[in-house]
Amino acid sequence: MFTGLVEEVGKMKGITKQGEAMKLVIGAAHVTVGVMLGDSISVNGVCLTVTSFDAASFSADVMPETYRKSNLHQLRAGERVNLERAMQAGGRFGGHIVQGHIDGTGTITRRETDANAVVYTVQLSDADMLRYVIPKGSITVDGISLTVVDTEANSFAVSIIPHTLGETALQHKHAGDTVNIECDVIGKYVDHLLHFKRPDSAKSQSKLTTSFLMENGFL
Incomplete structure (x- = not known):
């Protein structure tokens, strides 16, 4: 999870594409401090997993779903990108809840x-x-x-x-x-709960309704 407070502006050092799969190499000095393999770093708002790193850069894979959903496939070598490490428990929550899952x-x-x-x-x-x-x-x-x-x-x-x-x-x-x-x-979860229907049953709708929320003081 992230907060949406950008820690560093990184620079694209390398981009490899194979169909709708990508490997990115991103130059960075701050977010690589203390990084470990498998850590999450937000790149222009997209949660990516660190697959390799050194003191001045890190690499991450982009799968087809992310390729199609985000603008990462438009990146070019030398382009600047926003970087943020995953939020630490106990840290200041200066932004809002950000998952790194692009809509x-x-x-x-x-x-x-x-x-x-x-x-x-x-x-x-x-x-x-x-x-x-x-x-x-x-x-x-x-x-x-x-x-x-x-x-x-x-x-x-x-x-x-x-x-x-x-x-x-x-x-x-x-x-x-x-x-x-x-x-x-938060809005996405509330909307889902209010309108959820099981794919196999049109009658199976969530009991959480607008009326329920109003009656219990939530609206």
Whole structure:
């Protein structure tokens, strides 16, 4: 699990593709401190497993599901990526619950300055994701924990302070670029429980309903 607070901006050193499988070699100085084989590191919001490492880089495999779901297949040698090690128990929880499981991608449609902030508007690749995008709620964009400031028909906007922009690879993103999106996991679980039906039985629906939540003070 991650928090969405980027620890370091790494640099792509090597990319090997075989069909929809990839091997990435990422240059990094901070996240490799104390790393062990099998550790999880978020790369642009995607949870990847360390398969080898040295003091200045680490390697990770990308399977076809991740290849198809995220924008990692668009990476090029020399490109900057956001990196975060898995959260330690007892550490500060400065962002929100981030799994590193990408829901889909988005395309930046606008980048505008608003006083000391930069506002990015992102169009979702799948409009159904918008059900989990809540104004003033949390969302992860390329591994960065951000707050949704506005939503439209199939897009949302986030406002970014100078520190966050300067310390992440998002500073290099402009209109037309894609980003990885992970919606707030709490909303996804609630939605699943409210609407769950067993695949083999249309009658087997969850007893957790909106009425139940209201009657018990949850809504």
